[in-house]
Amino acid sequence: MSSQPRSPSINDVAALANVSYQTVSRVLNDHPNVRASTRLKVQAAITQLGYSPNSAARTLVTGRSRVLGVITLDVANVDGLAAMYGVERRAREHGYFVSTVALEHVDRSSMRAAVDQLAEQRVAGMLVIVPSEAADDALTSLPSSVPLVLIEGRPGHGIANAAVDQELGARRATEHLLELGHETVFHVRGLSDWMQTHDRVTGWRKALEAAGREAPLPLAGDWTAGSGYSAGRMLARIPELTAVFASNDDMALGILLALAERGLRVPEDVSVVGFDNLDASAYYNPPLTTVQQEFTAVGSRAVEMLFGQIERGERDDEQFLIEPQLVVRKSTGPARTA
Amino acid sequence: MSSQPRSPSINDVAALANVSYQTVSRVLNDHPNVRASTRLKVQAAITQLGYSPNSAARTLVTGRSRVLGVITLDVANVDGLAAMYGVERRAREHGYFVSTVALEHVDRSSMRAAVDQLAEQRVAGMLVIVPSEAADDALTSLPSSVPLVLIEGRPGHGIANAAVDQELGARRATEHLLELGHETVFHVRGLSDWMQTHDRVTGWRKALEAAGREAPLPLAGDWTAGSGYSAGRMLARIPELTAVFASNDDMALGILLALAERGLRVPEDVSVVGFDNLDASAYYNPPLTTVQQEFTAVGSRAVEMLFGQIERGERDDEQFLIEPQLVVRKSTGPARTA
DNA sequence: GCTCATATTGTGTACGTTCACAATCTCCTC
DNA sequence: GAGGAGATTGTGAACGTACACAATATGAGC
Known part of the structure; x- marks a missing residue:
């Protein structure tokens, strides 16, 4: 029965710390002009209340969410998986989350649906790990102007791309x-x-x-x-x-x-x-x-490229190509002499 | 220079369709009492404007987001990956998104951090695919009351669990x-x-x-x-x-x-x-x-269990165990006679 | 002690949506 | 055609935060 007693807001923290909500907001966002003692008071109140900021409210007012959208294929392909972990880790280092949409089929309409869904979430940027030509085609026909980086996509579409050569x-x-x-x-x-x-x-x-x-x-x-x-x-x-x-x-x-x-x-x-x-x-x-x-590296790099676009506020067509290495083991040897 | 011309809101749609914003909201949420002709007018306006609902605003006012949080290990283990695709697909069928946090190490503090991050996002529920005992321990010590289902976790902790036997x-x-x-x-x-x-x-x-x-x-x-x-x-x-x-x-x-x-x-x-x-x-x-x-099946089932909790508004400790099958191939044969 | 620049804090507003409730319309019944 | 039930639509809040700006406190320089 006991319904959730609404989680504490910035106002509750402010009341407890005896400051205005704006001061709390400043502490949360690391603004410089806050007296050290005030900052401490606020932080104590935050801890005491177990406060955690409401990202929905933050997204609503700022217009940008700290979420990156990833579109991938749901066949278990190693490439995609490894890249994804690279993406996730790097994104989290930047304080961002990763929201995934796994496609069953790659065609214009499913691609469009995936992009729409992510757009609805107001993601800050999108990464596409769908290494098929159809995917690239579908993307170029999208009007959306959200920052976008392909992973293992086809270069030359005017879309940024990170890939292994x-x-x-x-x-x-x-x-x-x-x-x-x-x-x-x-x-x-x-x-x-x-x-x-x-x-x-x-x-x-x-x-x-x-x-x-x-x-x-x-x-x-x-x-x-x-x-x-x-x-x-x-x-x-x-x-x-x-x-x-x-x-x-x-x-x-x-x-x-x-x-x-x-x-x-x-x-x-x-x-x-x-x-x-x-x-x-x-x-x-x-x-x-x-x-x-090095897929993980490709994923990390793609995220960096994406943040570049996010900061500048517009798409670009940066291309990143990493060199693969040959690993020689026992399955190759000299040709048998006929 | 041309900054993004703020994406259209429910109000823009209302104005264009000559109805109130509330009517638009009703159309969006499939409320029954809307005249068919009105519904059509609104839908036309939505299409014309390319409107898509702002999930942040929705989350803010309702207190629940249509996002499921998944905590997993970032080692590329097949089990987790296959389960994840099952999760993602089923979640999307329900109109939900999946937000992933990939852990590098499993200990109480990283687990806690992951849960906190997801809580900050106000996820509707969490799935944990971290099949280590340490993970379960860390979870039981969490006060959070968000709906929660383990995938391949240890039963008997009072936490719901979906797993292969x-x-x-x-x-x-x-x-x-x-x-x-x-x-x-x-x-x-x-x-x-x-x-x-x-x-x-x-x-x-x-x-x-x-x-x-x-x-x-x-x-x-x-x-x-x-x-x-x-x-x-x-x-x-x-x-x-x-x-x-x-x-x-x-x-x-x-x-x-x-x-x-x-x-x-x-x-x-x-x-x-x-x-x-x-x-x-x-x-x-x-x-x-x-x-x-059948990991994908486990993942799907876990999502269903999670939605059960979400609808009821409280955690439960449902247990689901699926039987694995032996696949006999050529690597086994009769014992050699000594 | 006064003035002023600067550091610090506070107030009003807006973001886009849903909820609770109020208002109006429609159509049936008598 | 009056009454009223039900269908349909509208209005006023509130969610929690950040931004712009206003207000106040502090401290340096004279």
């Missing part, structure tokens, strides 16, 4: 295999409308072309280990197969299994490279050579 | 191995202060005891594949080893690698069972027998 990563992976003496490198790509898929294919193709080799047709995967396994079974039938670059570690795992089942040894017969450097991939059999991405 | 899962995993004729089952456990670690050890031990076997000393892991690998190297030296139950799939992966390196075949020489049923574990070499947990 996927193309560079793929090129390094491919070059590593070529340097080991492999004649060519097969590729298993990810879902077709993802940025990463496109960029990694490009990097792989460019590395091959630079070495004067013709790129074979890439095999279509969908990021899952299962699709890697299917691709692996296909690849295992190709006699001249000596090297594969998979667009992520999960698919590489499936490939490893498929090759093992066909009696092909890694790396003696076939070399395999992945992408992501999952924690687990160091313990695949054999441990996987892969490309490391 | 870890003990049952571990028992099923162990029984499966015993039924295959293994004399005993070794265990690699997770981090020591996690609920799951404790419950899975208990389930494993009980299954062994029920079969009249003595439980060997469990090996200490930390959930990572790396720790599983270390444990696996240790286990590989034990001559009577024929079966291992790892407390999660990642550690099982490490064990598989360690065993393979020592020339032990799975399942011919040693059977291995994991826990979690990661997407990838079906493609380990060999595909892993493991325990499947």
Whole structure:
């Protein structure tokens, strides 16, 4: 029965401390011109009452909320998750909260709905971790002028973007295999409308072309280990197969299994490279050579870029690209001599 | 220079539609007694102005925000992530948002800080996905009376809890191995202060005891594949080893690698069972027998429980336990005959 | 001690919404 | 067509805070 006895407001604190509510407000917002003794009195009252500021009231009057909106995909993709933690931590360091909307499908209307919902919350800025081209398209058609930064989005839309240089990563992976003496490198790509898929294919193709080799047709995967396994079974039938670059570690795992089942040894017969450097991939059999991405760093950086926009009060199109590193493990070795 | 021309309010809509602001409010909140024609007029005005309600103002006056707070760990643990998506989706179906706080360390003070921050936001309820005993302790000592549901927490604290029956899962995993004729089952456990670690050890031990076997000393892991690998190297030296139950799939992966390196075949020489049923574990070499947990379902259910509390206006201690399923794959087989 | 600049504190108002209640309209019944 | 019940609409508050400005206190300089 006992209904909540309304939590204390700035006025209650003021009354207890014998000052005006405005003075309390000043203490809360760290205004300089408050006598030290007054400040102490107020702080004591705050503690005694267990007062905590009402962010709704604050948002209402200032017009800005200390909340950042994040739009993401609800498929459990590592990239997004890791970036999200980076975002959350950095935002909290700035005293901001993170409100998440997880999309099931990426299309213009669901994207629009997500943006509207966040706008309704009067978020101070938005981060979009939806690495599909459709997402970027949908965003450019949005009139909203809230500060906005993409994470792993497509550059060149006039929208700020923080990302890992996927193309560079793929090129390094491919070059590593070529340097080991492999004649060519097969590729298993990810879902077709993802940025990463496109960029990694490009990097792989460019590395091959630079070495004067013709790129074979890439095999279509969908990021899952299962699709890697299917691709692996296909690849295992190709006699001249000596090297594969998979667009992520999960698919590489499936490939490893498929090759093992066909009696092909890694790396003696076939070399395999992945992408992501999952924690687990160091313990695949054999441990996987892969490309490391610092997603958490990308997330943190994106938040900083967003705060830049928030402070200046307008969007910009800053671009941030971080270099991925190749991590060499036991799944790659010299090409077998035919 | 052109500063944002303040977004339209309920008053602007009222003026345009030639009604009072209160009528607009009624349309927004689906009150029954509004003439259809009036409703249409108002909705037209809303569309024309691109009006969206100000949730801060709404929260201020009603005292409740349409936001759910989630406290989680920022280590990328699958359990938490999957549960989170379940939470987010279900919350959004109810028209609620999810605000996340990711903890770096779990102790009383960081827990308290997280709760305070969410309280400051006036969240309608909180979900805690921090499966460590320390978290539960910290929560019981909190005076706050906000609706609260734990996900994978420890029951019996008088706090509502939604979880997978870890003990049952571990028992099923162990029984499966015993039924295959293994004399005993070794265990690699997770981090020591996690609920799951404790419950899975208990389930494993009980299954062994029920079969009249003595439980060997469990090996200490930390959930990572790396720790599983270390444990696996240790286990590989034990001559009577024929079966291992790892407390999660990642550690099982490490064990598989360690065993393979020592020339032990799975399942011919040693059977291995994991826990979690990661997407990838079906493609380990060999595909892993493991325990499947429906985290997304747990998350959804937790949200429902939370809304129950929110509607009733007080906490309760409802407990929800979901049964995990054993998924048998190729990493387990009959005990080798000595 | 007086003057004035500056430091400190206080007062009025607005933010956009919902709630409680008051006012008006509509239409049925007799 | 009067009465009244119910439907529909409107009015006056209040939520808790920050901003603009007004008022007062303090202390330095003479």
